Amino acid sequence: MSTLTLRQAPPERLDFLTINPLALSRLSKAEAERLPVGTSRRGVSLGECFSVALDGSDTLTIEGGLERLDRVGAALSEGEIRVAGDVGQRLGEGMAGGTITVTGHAGPYAGAGATGGVITIEGDAGDHAGGAVYAARAGLDGATLIVRGAAGAHCGDRMRRGTLVVGRAGVYAGARMIAGTLAALEVGDDAGYGMRRGTLLVGRHGRLSPTFVETGAHDLVYLRLLARHLRVLSAEHAALLERPLRRYSGDLATIAKGEIWVAA
Amino acid sequence: MPAWVKGDATDADTAIAAAAALLAAARAPVIAGLSAEVAAIRAAYDLAGRIGASVDTAGAAGTYAELGALSRAGALTTTPAETVGRADAVLVVGETPWRDPLLKRLAGTKPVRGRAAAADRTLLALGGAASGAALACPADQGLPQALALLRAHVRGHLAGASAVADLAARLAAGRYVALLYDPAELGAPGVEMLQGLAIDLNDATRAFALALSGPGQDRAVVPVSAWTTGQAPRVGFGRRVPEHDPWRFDAARQAESGEADAALWLASVPVAAPGWLARVPSVALLGEPAADAAQVVIQVGRPGRDLGGVLWHEARAALTYRPASGPADLPSAASVLARLGERLAASRSVPAC
Structure with a gap:
């Protein structure tokens, strides 16, 4: 297990796009320490902020993460990254495979455009968790994103594929969703605003847009399959499906093939 | 030069030396505001590139609401002149557009060109104080929500006797519909919904959106930034290449998080200075100077008054040269920025780009 241990808080935001187990396995300790990770005009190298211990394995542990660590695990294709602490924006952006675990909180745009793999955030996530970054075609795009704590506004914005499991989400959860599944114990106002297709499963919700219409109670085989799928990720969310469910269809402002399941 | x-x-020399020292000492300087003529905006991007600063604008909230929706859903847009000449149904969304001088012109004229020529013009309102509107539909839950409900009626997914159903019918019956809005008031989800509404209306008639974003110069910054960096305005040059990141290079966020440690505020066209400016060591180039606006304040010529300059012309929806109405002996913001750049290049603490 390779380990990066924080020595001192960096004076600027760091970009960890190039720091992953596969890239580090090809480098010597000295080479890794020289990797530029700064983003300002002065810049810093990995070795200035972290002490580096490499063993060539496919597991990387970052001890002492912090809010300024951007793009941790971005474009990850294999292996495992574990962060003890917080991370900044774009955790696992565009990742295609592997696993990322963060024990603290994450900044905005966690899991944006991720097509495969599993991201777990044990604390809270910022705005746009599983949402699309500026000008991107889609948010979460096939990967699995789990936020144990609360997520901010626009969680799952423009998500296209995959599963997003979140404790509490803010306003506009699942807004402009293209497809995919978002399960939350609680969401704020305007869940599913402008959604085209896709499924929201919620325990409690804020104000629901009048462009969603109730379509009654259903007992579908699909829901039992979803429960089995969710149980692996979070028993609490799977339990929502054991309660009586009301289904809302929408957003009627669009093609209206989306649905919100509300557990009673 | 005051x-x-x-x-x-x-x-002048003392002030420029102080400004250069302040910027040279910084790790992550920010050049913000950019409420200025095109020459000064160009000089600001040039300086940012030379010193590795990031750039943000005074009206970024509205600009990014607009650009975000444009990049994802596209846009059907028109100009003020076309709206005055052709529109027989004008939907005013929200409060802010009612304060725009265009509304007076629209209320006092009829369309003279195109398929609705000589027809009466109807002003319709969604939310907002609508004294001159033929039909006003409330937006109690918010403008994006009201737009969604309206769009659901236009699509035929919802029906019934209500103000919003009437409004949808009026829009569908219009021969040339203009949708007026302020992007900052509407936000990105609302702008995208409004553009979707325009697209849906175009199934049966003509409909276009017209953003009224007020007197700021963000509309000039967007093309200058695009032709200079290939990106939208919020660009950072810390790594010697223009990186676009609307979240990271939000100047207010950078100031609050302590990442930005110096700022240059450019407002040769007056605009309210943000609160965060007081929290970082700052230089201000102002068309209307206030001695305490920043640590270093330099008065520059105001384009269109003290000196000539290319500005965004709201009514023409184009970049237009404005000659000086009363020429004054003040330096242009571009020349001050160039002198700052030369001064910084001469000091060795800043790496050359």
């Missing part, structure tokens, strides 16, 4: 350092009047 200039102030820490509130005390001083000469």
